[in-house]
Amino acid sequence: MVDLVQFVLRSSYYYGRLIGVINFEIDLETGEPRLTRRATLWAIAINVLTFSLVPLLISSRVWQVFLVHANSLHQYVFLVMIFFRVSCVFVTVLSRWWQRQQLVRLLRSYRRLTMKQPHVVRLWRRGVIAKGITSFSVESIHIFLGVYGVRDMLTPTIALSVFLIYLIISWMNIILAQYFFSLLNVHGHYLLMNEELRRIVAETHLLKLLDHGKSLRQLKYCALADRLDSVALLQSQLQSLVRRLTQIFGPQTLCIYITFNATLISGTYYAFSAIRYSVDIDWTSAKTILTICGAILYMTDSHLTYSITSYVEIVYKEMSKIIAQYPTFAQDVDRRLITAFENLKMQLVSNPQKLSVMGLYNLERTTVLGIFSSVISHSLILIQYDIKHYNAG
Secondary structure, three states: OOHHHHHHHHHHHHHHHHOOOOOOOOOOOOOEOOOOOOHHHHHHHHHHHHOOOOHHHHHHHHHHHHHHOOHHHHHHHHHHHHHHHHHHHHHHHHHHHHHHHHHHHHHHHHHHHHOOOOHHHHHHHHHHHHHHHHHHHHHHHHHHHHHHHHOOOHOOOOOOOOHHHHHHHHHHHHHHHHHHHHHHHHHHHHHHHHHHHHHHHHHHHHHHHOOOHHHHHHHHHHHHHHHHHEEEEEEEHHHHHHHHHHHHHHHHHHHHHHHHHHHHHHHHHHHHHHHHHOOOOOOOOOOHHHHHHHHHHHHHHHHHHHHHHHHHHHHHHHHHHHHHHHHOOOOOOOOOHHHHHHHHHHHHHOOOOOOOEEEOOOOHHHHHHHHHHHHHHHHHHHHHHHHHOOOOO
16 A cells, blocks of 8 residues: 555655755665765756746746736736746755755754654654645646646747746745645654653642652652653754754745745736736636636645644644643652753743744744735735726726
């Protein structure tokens, strides 16, 4: 029977290698990442080929093929979006080459942590499969709509331009998938740690109720303190990995944030334009249905990717709530166990977890609200300008 989790992870890896966004190799049997000459040369070739096609994309004016009735504002918005995407992809690719060794070391650290807690793999399952389904669906619809949209005007130049647009989008999607899988790993470890903390708290309360001898009770309290110290050590290691993750993916996350905003703003404006300038839209045609499904799947995939940051925030706060229960039994248990609780609480307070993006902002729920607020306001500006200066004709 095929393991869907392994299938999704391996497909994402091979796809990333194919399009040049992953510039190292991973031993699929052991999970050990390594730098190789073969992976380096292939990634360099694909990266150079991609950026050499950018002037061709601009000169081809491929947007006129996709836009129904392109006015100057449509072209301006498309060019701005392409500028943001190409610029961000360029920065992202440079960042991945510059931090390639750090990324490989980070993956090795994640691998070692997972080998210590192999049960975390079962907690990935739903997230990995869901991400695989949405990403594959979005990519497939993008390919189909790209080919279908230029079928009557297909030339080598148009074909290369469409290929470049698709490649740029795919690069961003693979990087988002890597970030998602990394945070999914973090989320799984926090779930396991919270389960262990609840067991420790429950066993501590139980020890107060049972009539054990003093020596036996002291031994059990010491055993609980050792388990709590192990949780604290694991949390410290995980916190260090998250900090390294945010540092490595900082420029890439910022670029993805910018392109995501630009994509939503331009997509909202083009949806308005399609309705305003094309009153004869066939809502039952395969192209229209696929376009709507593509937009819905894109938003679903984006929500799934960004929601993992909220889930990590929730389980981290849940850990703090569990630790906060220790004063309820602090007077009746061994001092060493209380010290272990206090040390873990101080560790969480003094070094809080933050998914920072280059120190500019943190990835949290308010960030998502800010994105949609920005999308709505900027989309309305474009729509108002379009209504004022262009006739629907």
